[in-house]
Amino acid sequence: MDLSFSAEELAFRDEVRRFFKEEYPKDLLEKRSKGQVLSKDDIVRSQKALAAKGWAAMNWPVEHGGTGWTATQRYIYEEEAAAVDLQPLVPFGLSMVAPVIYTFGNDEQKKRFLPDILESNVWWCQGYSEPGAGSDLASLKTKAVRDDDHYVVTGTKTWTTLAQHADWIFCLVRTDGSGKKQEGISFLLIDMKSPGISVRPIITIDGGHEVNETHFEEVRVPAENLIGEEGKGWTYAKVLLTHERTGIAAVARSKRSLSKIKKFAAKQMNGGLPLLEDETFRRRISEIEIELMALEMTDLRTLAAVSLGGAPGPESSILKIKGTEIQQALTELAMEVSGYYAMPFIPESLEPGWNGDPIGPEEAVGTASKYFNMRKTSIYGGSNEIQKNIISKAVLRL
Amino acid sequence: MDFSLSEEQILLQDSVVRFVQDEYEFEKRRKIISSEDGFSRDNWKTFAELGWLAMPFPEEMGGIDGTPVETMVLMESIGKGLIVEPYLATVVLAGGLIKEAGSPAQQEELIGGIVDGSTMMAFAYAEAQGRYNLADLVTTASQQGDGWVLKGSKCVVLGGPSADKLVVSARTSGDQMDSNGISLFIVDANASGVSRRNYTTVDGNQASDITFNNVSLANSDLLGAEGNALPIIEKIIDEATAAVCAEAVGAMEVTYQASVEYAKTREQFGVAIGQFQVLQHRMVEMFMETEQTKSLLYLAIMKLAEGADDAAKTVSALKAKVGTAGRFVGQQAIQIHGGMGMTDEMSVGHYFKRLTMINTLFGSVDHHMKRFAQLSD
Numbered sequence: 001m002d003l004s005f006s007a008e009e010l011a012f013r014d015e016v017r018r019f020f021k022e023e024y025p026k027d028l029l030e031k032r033s034k035g036q037v038l039s040k041d042d043i044v045r046s047q048k049a050l051a052a053k054g055w056a057a058m059n060w061p062v063e064h065g066g067t068g069w070t071a072t073q074r075y076i077y078e079e080e081a082a083a084v085d086l087q088p089l090v091p092f093g094l095s096m097v098a099p100v101i102y103t104f105g106n107d108e109q110k111k112r113f114l115p116d117i118l119e120s121n122v123w124w125c126q127g128y129s130e131p132g133a134g135s136d137l138a139s140l141k142t143k144a145v146r147d148d149d150h151y152v153v154t155g156t157k158t159w160t161t162l163a164q165h166a167d168w169i170f171c172l173v174r175t176d177g178s179g180k181k182q183e184g185i186s187f188l189l190i191d192m193k194s195p196g197i198s199v200r201p202i203i204t205i206d207g208g209h210e211v212n213e214t215h216f217e218e219v220r221v222p223a224e225n226l227i228g229e230e231g232k233g234w235t236y237a238k239v240l241l242t243h244e245r246t247g248i249a250a251v252a253r254s255k256r257s258l259s260k261i262k263k264f265a266a267k268q269m270n271g272g273l274p275l276l277e278d279e280t281f282r283r284r285i286s287e288i289e290i291e292l293m294a295l296e297m298t299d300l301r302t303l304a305a306v307s308l309g310g311a312p313g314p315e316s317s318i319l320k321i322k323g324t325e326i327q328q329a330l331t332e333l334a335m336e337v338s339g340y341y342a343m344p345f346i347p348e349s350l351e352p353g354w355n356g357d358p359i360g361p362e363e364a365v366g367t368a369s370k371y372f373n374m375r376k377t378s379i380y381g382g383s384n385e386i387q388k389n390i391i392s393k394a395v396l397r398l
Numbered sequence: 399m400d401f402s403l404s405e406e407q408i409l410l411q412d413s414v415v416r417f418v419q420d421e422y423e424f425e426k427r428r429k430i431i432s433s434e435d436g437f438s439r440d441n442w443k444t445f446a447e448l449g450w451l452a453m454p455f456p457e458e459m460g461g462i463d464g465t466p467v468e469t470m471v472l473m474e475s476i477g478k479g480l481i482v483e484p485y486l487a488t489v490v491l492a493g494g495l496i497k498e499a500g501s502p503a504q505q506e507e508l509i510g511g512i513v514d515g516s517t518m519m520a521f522a523y524a525e526a527q528g529r530y531n532l533a534d535l536v537t538t539a540s541q542q543g544d545g546w547v548l549k550g551s552k553c554v555v556l557g558g559p560s561a562d563k564l565v566v567s568a569r570t571s572g573d574q575m576d577s578n579g580i581s582l583f584i585v586d587a588n589a590s591g592v593s594r595r596n597y598t599t600v601d602g603n604q605a606s607d608i609t610f611n612n613v614s615l616a617n618s619d620l621l622g623a624e625g626n627a628l629p630i631i632e633k634i635i636d637e638a639t640a641a642v643c644a645e646a647v648g649a650m651e652v653t654y655q656a657s658v659e660y661a662k663t664r665e666q667f668g669v670a671i672g673q674f675q676v677l678q679h680r681m682v683e684m685f686m687e688t689e690q691t692k693s694l695l696y697l698a699i700m701k702l703a704e705g706a707d708d709a710a711k712t713v714s715a716l717k718a719k720v721g722t723a724g725r726f727v728g729q730q731a732i733q734i735h736g737g738m739g740m741t742d743e744m745s746v747g748h749y750f751k752r753l754t755m756i757n758t759l760f761g762s763v764d765h766h767m768k769r770f771a772q773l774s775d
């Protein structure tokens with residue numbers, strides 16, 4: 001057992017630091033540091049800057065343009081990216097659909113889709129959930145009927161994150177309703193410009209527009225957009241799920257928000273003393289910090305096991321549960337620090353590039369919205385109840 | 399011992415429930431919040447007609463002599479309907495202070511105006527550096543000629559935007575944290591030197607940050623004795639805290655019930671999600687937390703009504719409980735509703751947001767835990 005970095009790893013860290021300092025667009029870091037929401041263009045610009053450096057696809061195999069990083073390098077990169085508060089990657093293209101394409105797609109599809117994903121030329125969204133199929137995803141009903149060399153897709157997908165920006169959507173669709181519900185599901189790539197697709201915004205409790213309902217009314221999709229075999233979509237999606245747990249613990253990001261909260265608390269007063277020196281408050285911070293230290297090690301243990309060739313097992317559900325609990329607890333802590341200034345709502349502050357006058361300390365702007373918004377993390381990506389079901393079945397064998 | 403409501407109290411309860419049913423359907427509420435005032439002046443008139451604005455005031459002030467129990471009954475229903483008209487600010491806070499400390503002339507003018515609905519008020523007490531500590535004041539009023547000059551700023555003044563008159567706490571002597579030397583003033587909200595930055599709060603209420611830049615006040619604007627306002631402020635904030643806790647209990651009740659209803663109808667894996675034991679137990683806990691909170695609410699209200707020595711301690715116990723229980727019930731309601739819980743469209747999220755803000759209002763859990771410990775033997 002050894003926690004220290006090798007000389008090469010330290011050199012890698014310096015290179016990552018240098019990149020963020022010298023090559024990555026400064027204005028984007030500045031906007032983030034002011035707490036501004038980035039526009040679609042800014043997000044794309046950010047991803048293109050990473051792509052130019054060859055750092056956009058952390059998990060991909062090197063042959064397709066992946067970084068080929070070791071677990072330690074990923075860890076180092078995540079730490080440095082969090083330190084500059086880098087805009088998180090939009091996961092749908094780079095970490096969700098791409099692995100399915102390079103694992104199960106044909107050569108034609110790889111050539112057609114992967115380069116544009118790698119370079120963020122195309123914005124993808126995920127069409128899995130439906131109004132009637134959430135936790136029980138396999139009960140999905142959106143149907144795709146074969147008509148010559150096309151599929152005709154009809155149904156409703158919901159909670160489609162950022163569909164308003166998307167050029168393409170990857171969907172689980174039902175191609176056969178006769179057998180077991182997990183069978184008869186297929187994985188289809190659909191151009192969002194196809195006639196018959198409409199997107200309706202869903203506003204969330206924090207006031208933001210991040211999710212949508214996406215309707216398909218007899219949308220004609222070329223059969224060549226089917227990934228792998230018809231009826232195997234469920235298997236593909238599941239493989240993807242178990243392989244896509246990296247980063248889910250969000251440890252580096254949480255460490256950064258913890259340190260931001262401490263700085264904020266050092267400036268806020270309570271009874272004539274900085275809140276940070278308040279014993280009750282200190283204890284609350286410590287509780288979260290200790291959980292976070294533990295999670296960091298659990299995350300590293302999982303990563304290490306994966307890099308030794310093991311597949312991330314159902315234990316990785318721990319990372320999802322604990323990671324989201326900590327993220328949520330941190331937003332609560334930020335509310336506590338904000339005090340009365342958690343209350344004002346500035347709707348414009350949710351718009352890209354808002355640079356107006358804060359009400360109260362600038363750190364307090366949007367703390368409540370963030371807290372409300374982060375409730376989503378225990379619901380999506382397999383709710384925390386579902387994750388516990390997985391652990392209890394697959395690990396504890398209950 | 400008797401924990402039942404009187405006939406009049408039941409009538410009051412019915413009238414608020416009916417009002418919520420008829421006038422506060424969710425889409426109507428949404429329109430009210432996005433209107434220019436952020437609340438409905440027509441509703442305010444209705445409140446006056448129904449006698450709600452007169453409730454806590456003695457008959458000689460034009461009131462109907464209600465006790466904290468009546469306020470509780472009203473506020474519980476306000477919580478169930480998520481009513482945004484600034485009842486707490488005008489009637490409970492400002493009205494309470496004037497009832498407690500005002501001269502007969504002030505009472506006649508201001509309480510008269512509150513009762514008939516013509517005067518709206520707010521209490522400006524919180525300051526950024528003071529957090530929840532009522533005595534931590536840097537706003538000052540200094541004597542000048544036969545009047546006062548008010549200087550400083552107050553944060554998140556509930557009901558600030560619609561207030562015609564403000565009650566403002568200010569230091570007239572002593573140091574920043576001293577218990578003595580605090581006074582209350584009645585300030586015309588449109589007086590020169592008063593500037594308001596108005597906004598909507600995350601739960602759809604209205605508030606202001608208010609700056610007082612050398613505002614001239616007359617001696618007759620002093621509310622109560624100079625330098626001795628802290629006990630009065632504490633008393634009224636305790637009453638308002640209990641009132642807002644009653645609102646929270648109303649909101650918690652709706653929230654857990656909505657979750658139970660949702661769990662009965664939402665199906666996944668071929669069964670209603672209410673069939674999953676982990677959710678059943680969660681909802682049982684939500685129910686138990688609501689009941690436990692209600693118990694502390696009754697306790698605090700009765701202590702306040704009888705003016706008991708340990709009323710303040712009980713109020714802090716209640717507020718701490720409302721903070722933790724309200725958070726639990728709100729968060730779990732969202733969780734049980736899944737993605738639907740995250741939408742602005744569903745009412746459950748709005749209850750969650752109100753419960754969250756109530757946790758902050760008048761002091762967080764930490765604040766009241768500490769105060770409870772200090773007030774205990």
Ligand SMILES: Cc1cc2nc3c(=O)[nH]c(=O)nc-3n(C[C@H](O)[C@H](O)[C@H](O)COP(=O)(O)OP(=O)(O)OC[C@H]3O[C@@H](n4cnc5c(N)ncnc54)[C@H](O)[C@@H]3O)c2cc1C
Nearest residue numbers: 126128129134135159161376380383385674733734736737
């Ligand atoms: C902000 C946000 C963004 C999203 N983005 C996307 C996206 O881009 N693409 C996409 O396809 N989907 C997306 N989702 C959907 C997300 O994956 C679903 O919300 C999630 O799967 C839960 O489904 P549901 O909302 O229908 O809740 P339900 O499945 O109805 O669950 C309701 C409650 O019941 C519980 N429950 C369900 N089954 C069980 C069980 N067996 N045992 C115990 N408890 C159970 C759940 O844990 C939850 O608490 C997003 C969701 C949110 C909130």
